Amino acid sequence: MDIVVSGIRPTGNLHLGNYFGAVKNFIKMQNEHKCYFFIADYHSLTTHPTPADLHGNVKNVLVNFLAAGLDPEKATLYIQSDIPEVTELYLLLNMNAYLGELERVASFKEKVRTQPDNINAGLLTYPTLMAADVLIHKAAKVPVGKDQEQHLEMMRNFANRFNRMYKVEYFPAPVAFNFGEELIKIPGLDGSTKMSKSEGDYNAIYLSDEPEVIRKKIMRAVTDAGPTVENQPKPQPVENLFQLMKVLSTTDTYEHFNNLYNTCQIRYGDLKKQLAEDVIVFTHPFREKIKELFVNDNYLHKVASLGAEKARESTSRTIREVREIIGFKVF
């Protein structure tokens, strides 16, 4: 059993791509490992959200993850800003994080390019805060995508540097948790190969979407003029709809429409109608759960306090030991 940590950016509702990607894996991992999942609200301050947006985004993410099946009894589910030890470790790690290496991080360079008017120190030290998130639990594994590989490498550097500097074997060097082939990729409705919220309102279907919204989005999905030759390969946008059907509809439904395509008899309108209904059925329990949790602040409070309490068992121990190693002595 490994210690696993992952941070979730509070960016709003979950879509089907998130669900079949990270979320389903989190749900599986919580049964097999000692998991810490937290909402990275400190990290989100780099973009200066309003107080209302900050709280709203954290609440949305919490509600969505609970509705999707994260179990606060199995995993430790907490809010980053509830754990002051994280910020202390962040400060301590920053003393050995060098400007040169922080400036070389690809995600930082990207921000320098895209938002030159807001290059704050929080952005520069994003990797140290992330390292603190993980090292505070002395975790071995971090389930994140390829885009976070460089951040993981920095985490290992910070961990090893600390160990070397104080001649201890204290922090393990965390590695990426690979879910490998099991990952189901969900395509976008706009013909792109990946469902993504950044691609506009009609690309992604959210677990919280109402049936009318789902129907509207799917009916607007990109297709083509239809096949003219039997068994011809499907162009990407059409392949995407079939891909969604494969994941969300029954095998019979998929085969039915696949045969119609291969015999050039398909009507995309019919396929879309069927797909929309199947998506509505699939998302129904999530949608209902999200609504129920959203008005249950009492329960959300309980979840967050339980998470903070469980998280602090390891975070307070780590900080106590780290202070000792560094030489902060109690008088």
Ligand code: TRP
């Ligand atoms: N940077 C991660 C992302 O963009 C979120 C994150 C913050 C994180 N702290 C973390 C992920 C610690 C893993 C571990 O998605």
